[in-house]
Amino acid sequence: MSGPARVTHASTRAAVLDLVRAAGMISRVGLVNATGLTGGTISTVVRGLIDEGLVAETGHAESTGGKRRVMLQLNHFARYAVGVHLDDARITYVLTNLGGAVVARISRPGAAADEPAVVVARVAREVGALIDSVGVERDRILGLGLVAARPSEHHEFGRALERATGLPVVLDNDATAAAIGEHWSGGVGATSTFAALFMGTDVGAGVVLGGATYRGPSGHTGEIGHTCLDIDGPWCRCGARGCLEVLAGPAAVVEQARADRALSRAAGLVGGRTRAATPVAADFAAISRAARQGNTRAVALLERSARYFAAAARTLANVLDLEVLVLTGPSFAIAGSVYLPVLRAELDSAFIARDAHPISVRLSPSAASAPAIGAAAIVLQSELVPRRQGLRLPDDLAAEEPPVFGQLVR
Numbered sequence: 001m002s003g004p005a006r007v008t009h010a011s012t013r014a015a016v017l018d019l020v021r022a023a024g025m026i027s028r029v030g031l032v033n034a035t036g037l038t039g040g041t042i043s044t045v046v047r048g049l050i051d052e053g054l055v056a057e058t059g060h061a062e063s064t065g066g067k068r069r070v071m072l073q074l075n076h077f078a079r080y081a082v083g084v085h086l087d088d089a090r091i092t093y094v095l096t097n098l099g100g101a102v103v104a105r106i107s108r109p110g111a112a113a114d115e116p117a118v119v120v121a122r123v124a125r126e127v128g129a130l131i132d133s134v135g136v137e138r139d140r141i142l143g144l145g146l147v148a149a150r151p152s153e154h155h156e157f158g159r160a161l162e163r164a165t166g167l168p169v170v171l172d173n174d175a176t177a178a179a180i181g182e183h184w185s186g187g188v189g190a191t192s193t194f195a196a197l198f199m200g201t202d203v204g205a206g207v208v209l210g211g212a213t214y215r216g217p218s219g220h221t222g223e224i225g226h227t228c229l230d231i232d233g234p235w236c237r238c239g240a241r242g243c244l245e246v247l248a249g250p251a252a253v254v255e256q257a258r259a260d261r262a263l264s265r266a267a268g269l270v271g272g273r274t275r276a277a278t279p280v281a282a283d284f285a286a287i288s289r290a291a292r293q294g295n296t297r298a299v300a301l302l303e304r305s306a307r308y309f310a311a312a313a314r315t316l317a318n319v320l321d322l323e324v325l326v327l328t329g330p331s332f333a334i335a336g337s338v339y340l341p342v343l344r345a346e347l348d349s350a351f352i353a354r355d356a357h358p359i360s361v362r363l364s365p366s367a368a369s370a371p372a373i374g375a376a377a378i379v380l381q382s383e384l385v386p387r388r389q390g391l392r393l394p395d396d397l398a399a400e401e402p403p404v405f406g407q408l409v410r
Helices: 009-023 028-035 039-051 116-134 151-165 174-184 244-248 250-258 261-267 280-292 296-320 330-350 367-384
Strands: 055-061 070-074 080-086 090-097 102-109 141-148 169-173 194-199 203-209 212-214 324-328 360-363
Touching: 009 028, 009 039, 009 070, 028 039, 028 070, 039 055, 080 116, 080 174, 080 367, 090 116, 090 367, 102 116, 102 367, 116 151, 141 151, 141 174, 141 367, 151 169, 169 174, 169 367, 174 194, 174 203, 174 212, 174 324, 174 367, 194 296, 194 330, 194 367, 203 296, 244 250, 244 296, 250 261, 250 280, 250 296, 261 280, 261 296, 280 296, 280 330, 296 324, 296 330, 324 330, 324 367, 330 360, 330 367
Parallel strands: 080 141, 141 169, 194 324, 324 360
Antiparallel strands: 055 070, 080 090, 090 102, 194 203, 203 212
16 A cells, blocks of 8 residues: 655654744644644654644634644754854854754854864863853753864864763764755755855855755765866865866965065065965955955955856856855855855856756855854754655645734643
8 A cells, every 4th residue: 555654753753843943833734744644643743842842832823714723833942052163263153042043152263273182172161151151051952063174084073072061062064064054044945955155264065955965975075166177277285286276265365465465465464475374264354354445456366266166156056956056154254245246147147057947146144153053053953853855845835824923822
């Protein structure tokens, strides 16, 4: 006999919770329609989620002639997660609620030159201060997400941080984390196929296909920084020539600015091309400030970088048939106003599927802290709602009757 696929109790609970989160507000009937599960199963799972405090009944839908449906909503303050983004220039911390909204955020100078044990102690101390600043009980913190450009190098660090904080630690790539953060917090609406183009000190992309994060077998999906744009270009650290990162990434922009004495002086790059000890992020920020102040040399340098990024982004969009491309990361946070119009123009004119559907190119409103937000979202996903392939909101979900607010049903 054919029918809906059976799932275990744990995955049923995860699926229902994820649907409630993604919908914002949904009835039990809506959950039955979305999952194919029976009304009895949905009622049992929902009751359990309500008993755990994860879901709340929040008013009724408008009547259509019969009994009004009780609407369900995520209890955003039932659980929390910590996200930490390790970068050479900055360490960014966020505390998010169950819905992915940031409730506390701090940023501190990077610690690339410090011993690992010193950094672990410092991060543990600053995570504790972050949690204490909000007054959240520790037993409501699900865990800590730790993201960096090369997470494989931080396994020992993660284990030590787990011991120091007493929280479970999840590691991931910062570009992937940025994409997850956009998806989890609703930053891309109902879009299920999008990429987050990330620029911090390095360049990368996080990819979400069909509503699920795609990492690949090694976790190196989205290495757009190593897209070849000049086969005779300079050598890149990856072993190839002419990669986006070596032609137009933050380090390349800084190197080109240092070679321009007039720009170097105007931007405050003291010491010109010999100032190797200065973090790339700090010098890139100085060049971006000069561009915002109208320095034509700085504007021209960033626009040239943006044209390379646009070419790589067009390739990514064409290969994946993207609906949305989000620019995110600390470097886009300070230079996005230069890059955004260049990328939009490129994709408006050269995206291969533009006659079938447009592609929206936007700057993340939380670009500076997006990886840390995504790190916290990864904890929420791994602890509460591991994705089950093939489950998606019904197309007519938005057609459910709007709720009547101001009434809490118990």
